[in-house]
Amino acid sequence: xxxxxxxxxxxAKTVGLFYLLAMSLAVLIYxxxxxxxxxxxxAARAILDxxxxxxx
Amino acid sequence: xxxxxxxxxxxxxLIFLALVACVGLFVAGFGGADPIAAHGWLVLGVALISxxxxxxxxxxxxxxxxxxxxxxxxxVKAGIILAMVWAVLAMFVGDWVAWLLVDPELTFxxxxxxxxxxxxxxxxxxxxxxxxxxxxxxxxxxxxxxxRVRLAGHLSPLFVLWGYNLFCLLAVTGxxxxxxxxxxxxxxxxxxxxxLVIVWVAYFVLYLRTLARRKEPHIYVANxxxxxxxxVVAVLHIVNGLALPLSxxxxxxxxxxxxxxxxxxQWWYGHNAVAFFLTAGFLGMLYYxxxxxxxxxxxxxxxxxxxxxxxxxxxxxxGSHHLHYTALPQWVQTLGMTFSVMLLVPSxxxxxxxxxxxxxxxxxxxxxxxxxxxxxAAVFYGLSTFEGSFMAIRPVNALSHYTDWTVGHVHAGALxxxxxxxxxxxxxxxxxxxxxxxMWSPRLVEVHFWLALAGTxxxxxxxxxxxIIQGLMWRTYNESGTLAYSxxxxxxxxxxxxxxxxxxxxxxxxxTLVGCYNIWMTIRASRAAAVLEGDHPAPRPALETxx
Numbered sequence: 001x002x003x004x005x006x007x008x009x010x011x012a013k014t015v016g017l018f019y020l021l022a023m024s025l026a027v028l029i030y031x032x033x034x035x036x037x038x039x040x041x042x043a044a045r046a047i048l049d050x051x052x053x054x055x056x
Numbered sequence: 057x058x059x060x061x062x063x064x065x066x067x068x069x070l071i072f073l074a075l076v077a078c079v080g081l082f083v084a085g086f087g088g089a090d091p092i093a094a095h096g097w098l099v100l101g102v103a104l105i106s107x108x109x110x111x112x113x114x115x116x117x118x119x120x121x122x123x124x125x126x127x128x129x130x131x132v133k134a135g136i137i138l139a140m141v142w143a144v145l146a147m148f149v150g151d152w153v154a155w156l157l158v159d160p161e162l163t164f165x166x167x168x169x170x171x172x173x174x175x176x177x178x179x180x181x182x183x184x185x186x187x188x189x190x191x192x193x194x195x196x197x198x199x200x201x202x203x204r205v206r207l208a209g210h211l212s213p214l215f216v217l218w219g220y221n222l223f224c225l226l227a228v229t230g231x232x233x234x235x236x237x238x239x240x241x242x243x244x245x246x247x248x249x250x251x252l253v254i255v256w257v258a259y260f261v262l263y264l265r266t267l268a269r270r271k272e273p274h275i276y277v278a279n280x281x282x283x284x285x286x287x288v289v290a291v292l293h294i295v296n297g298l299a300l301p302l303s304x305x306x307x308x309x310x311x312x313x314x315x316x317x318x319x320x321x322q323w324w325y326g327h328n329a330v331a332f333f334l335t336a337g338f339l340g341m342l343y344y345x346x347x348x349x350x351x352x353x354x355x356x357x358x359x360x361x362x363x364x365x366x367x368x369x370x371x372x373x374x375g376s377h378h379l380h381y382t383a384l385p386q387w388v389q390t391l392g393m394t395f396s397v398m399l400l401v402p403s404x405x406x407x408x409x410x411x412x413x414x415x416x417x418x419x420x421x422x423x424x425x426x427x428x429x430x431x432x433a434a435v436f437y438g439l440s441t442f443e444g445s446f447m448a449i450r451p452v453n454a455l456s457h458y459t460d461w462t463v464g465h466v467h468a469g470a471l472x473x474x475x476x477x478x479x480x481x482x483x484x485x486x487x488x489x490x491x492x493x494x495m496w497s498p499r500l501v502e503v504h505f506w507l508a509l510a511g512t513x514x515x516x517x518x519x520x521x522x523x524i525i526q527g528l529m530w531r532t533y534n535e536s537g538t539l540a541y542s543x544x545x546x547x548x549x550x551x552x553x554x555x556x557x558x559x560x561x562x563x564x565x566x567x568t569l570v571g572c573y574n575i576w577m578t579i580r581a582s583r584a585a586a587v588l589e590g591d592h593p594a595p596r597p598a599l600e601t602x603x
Contacts, residue, residue, distance in 0.1 A: 009387065020369065027365040031358045040361075043274045044353035047202055047344060051488070053126050055204040055271035 057130045057214070058113040060123070065211050069110050072215075077103035083247075083305070091235050092247065092307040095226055102222055123210075127200045129489050131213040135193025136482055136489070138221055139186050140572050143475075146181025147565040153178055154558035158551070168232040176231045176243045182470065183241065183333065185224045190478045191337040192217060192259070195282040197485055198344045199263060202279060203270030212262045219255035223248055235307045239322050241329050242296050246309040249297040256290050277360045281340030284368050288332040296325035316383045323378040331371035334469065338477050339367070339406055342437075345481040346410055346430045350420055355412035359405050366402025370395050377448035380457065389450065396448030400441060407438030425498065425505040429480030432509060436472025440465060455531070460550065461523025464516050471512040471564060479508065479571060486578050491585075496577035504567045504574070511563030514556055522553035 030036065058066060080099030087093030153174050156162050163169040200207055207213050227244040230236065236243045244252075263286055267275060301309040313321045347354045354360055376384060376392030411434055414421055421431050443465050447456045456462060483501055487494055495501055529549060532540040 005385065005387070012391070023365070023369060027362060031361050037358075039274050040357040041353075043276055044347070044357040046272065046274075047276055047278075047348060048351060048353065051201070054124060054200070054206050056125065 057134060058110060059116055060119050060128065060130050061210055062118055063114075066110060066114055068211060069214070070107055070114075073103045073107040073110065077107065086305040088305070090306045091230075091233050092245075092305060094233060095230065095235075095247070095307070098226065098229060099222070102225065106218065124206050126206065128207040128210065128213065129197070131207075131217050132193045132197045132485070133489055134214075135189050135196065135217055136485060136575075138217070139189035139193060139478070139482070140568070140575060142181055142185025142189060142224065143568050144565070144572060146178055146185055147561070147568055149174055149181060150178040151558060151561040151565050154554070154561045158554045158558055167234065173231050173234065173236075176236065177228045179241060180224065180227045180231070180243065182475075183329075184227070185221075187334065187338075187474055187478065188220060188224070189217075190482065191282075191285065191333075191341070192220060194341050194345075194481050194485065195263065195286075195337070197489075198276075198278050198282065198340065199266050202272065202276035202344065203267060204272050205266065205269045207262065208265035208269055209262055212258055216255055216259045216262060219251065219258070223252045223255060226251070230307070237299070237309065237311070239296065239311070239325070241326055242293070242322070245307050246297070246299050246301045247307070249293065249299075253290070253294060253297075256286070256293065260286050260290060276344070277354075277357065277364060278340040278344040280361075280364050281336045281343065284364070285332050285337035285340065288328060288336070288368075292325045292328050292332070296321055316379075319379055319382065320376060320384060320388070324375040327375035327378060328371060330469070331367070331374070334474050335371075336367065338474050341477050341481045342406070342410055342430065342434065345477075345484050346427075346434070347413055349424070349427045349430060349480070349484050350414055350417045352413055352417055355409050355415070359409045363402040363405035363409070366405070367399070370399045370402065374399060374448065377453065380450050380453045393448050393450055397445050400445040403441035403445075404438060407434050407441070410434035410437075425501040426480055426483040426495075428505055429476050429483065429508075432505075433473050433477035433480060436468055436476060436512070440469040440473055443468065455527040456523065459523040459526040459530075460519045460553070461527065464519025464523055467512070467519065468516045471508070471515060475564075476508065476512075479504065482571070482575070486575055490579055490582035492578055492582055495574055496581050497574055500570050500574040504570045507563050507567030507570065511560045511565075511567060514560030514563060516560075518553040518556035518560060522550045522557075525549050525553075 061069070077100050080096050080101075080103055082096070084093050084096030084100060087096050153171055156171055156174070160171075163171075167173065196207060196213060223244070226248040230244060230248065235245050237245055242249075263283060267279065267283070298312040299309040300312065301307075311318055343354060343360055373395035374392050376388045377396045378392075380389050380393070382389075411431075414427075414431055414434075417427075421427050446452055447461070447465060456465075483495055486492075526546050526549070529541040529546040530539075534540045
């Protein structure tokens with residue numbers, strides 16, 4: 001099988017398109033999943049206080 | 057720095073350095089008359105000097121048995137100092153080549169002083185020497201604080217730093233001697249490339265092992281950016297560097313790719329070097345240091361994750377916009393153009409997120425030059441990503457490509473964004489690392505800020521003007537349908553802007569020198585404080601730890 005222009009365009013318009021759409025959807029679901037909100041807020045605040053040294 | 061190593065680790069370092077010295081000697085011997093022999097001697101020399109440094113400190117007191125109660129900051133400190141040394145060297149060479157363009161006779165008729173050899177010394181020095189050392193140092197700093205764990209290893213962080221700087225040294229000395237693979241931002245020859253692969257894999261493993269040991273369950277987003285930088289740069293470097301050397305004892309090699317595939321691989325590499333070296337890593341810096349310095353959590357953590365995946369997945373496809381109107385198939389050009397325009401979304405999401413974090417802390421931006429460095433960086437990040445998306449559009453590129461507009465765009469990003477965020481991060485880290493309340497002189501930070509900003513604006517405006525004039529002159533036709541201006545006409549029109557650019561660069565360089573002096577004095581102040589602290593009549597009784 002030779003990979004020519006048409007093959008690549010076909011792949012881009014099918015697999016490529018749906019893979020990027022699925023990827024975006026997965027990211028958005030992860031980001032807006034209600035249970036994750038608490039974890040994200042905690043992570044954003046946690047770095048403000050980290051100078052004491054490693055946790056033991 | 058060796059005080060943090062046990063005697064076993066000091067021995068291991070010596071054995072390793074002896075091995076490197078042997079390799080250097082072999083290369084020097086077998087290289088004969090080939091330029092690679094000089095690099096053999098260089099490696100031998102660096103390994104011997106390093107071994108000597110280890111030997112002089114070999115019998116220093118050993119560290120406490122359990123070091124996990126403190127962060128490992130020796131490599132961070134060394135990395136910051138190295139970054140500043142490279143900054144001065146490389147910006148000096150940058151300004152030198154800027155004056156060389158003003159007066160092309162400044163080469164003293166020496167091959168090493170020609171523009172073609174000095175220019176990659178500047179680009180490699182600022183991108184890899186200054187930027188790379190700053191990224192390695194701050195990534196070590198950030199991963200420890202955000203994971204609340206010490207780095208996973210004592211020798212490997214030092215190896216990464218030492219090996220990386222050896223790579224930079226091989227690169228820039230090679231250019232001066234005429235050793236160059238002729239791929240932009242990937243100029244070093246095959247053996248330096250192979251060495252960087254070893255160093256980079258060690259860096260990647262070290263970073264993963266530290267993340268794996270983390271005590272904080274969630275991995276803070278800055279680490280995602282740093283890890284993307286490390287992983288993708290490894291992939292890019294390996295693929296674009298695939299080459300066949302003439303022999304094991306010769307510097308010259310030939311790329312495995314040819315023709316338009318070579319061009320496409322190179323610009324897939326080149327643009328992703330901008331994306332993952334000069335953007336992702338520095339965004340990691342931004343997402344840690346900016347909230348930390350402003351003492352406010354990032355405006356939207358969710359947005360930072362969305363922009364992370366946007367940047368990593370879109371940037372990969374943008375490289376072909378460097379090859380508009382070439383032999384590259386039209387649809388590949390269009391693909392690169394489309395993804396470049398889409399990139400505006402995650403880029404502005406990051407820039408907006410940073411600025412919204414500062415919303416409500418503007419008085420701190422006004423009073424604190426360190427935070428102002430980060431603020432200006434975010435503004436320039438927003439500006440230059442907009443400009444980049446715009447310039448990737450094919451008809452715009454028809455005007456801008458091959459002109460100084462590109463040079464202006466690159467420097468808006470490199471000076472305005474990358475260097476500004478780096479200086480901000482360094483000015484934030486240095487007092488934290490050397491246990492001082494502030495920098496030695498906050499006023500000098502202020503001086504540095506204004507010199508850097510003035511230098512950047514002069515530089516960028518000069519190149520915008522020069523580039524657009526140049527682009528327009530190249531496409532102006534007269535009544536008979538031939539070009540109205542010769543190339544030399546356009547060169548003459550650019551001359552005043554070249555002077556302005558060199559002056560702007562000089563401002564920026566002087567600012568960096570002021571920064572070096574301030575950092576040096578801060579370190580000295582910390583040493584003086586340490587001496588005073590030790591000046592007590594009687595030591596306090598040793599406390600039992602761990603009770």
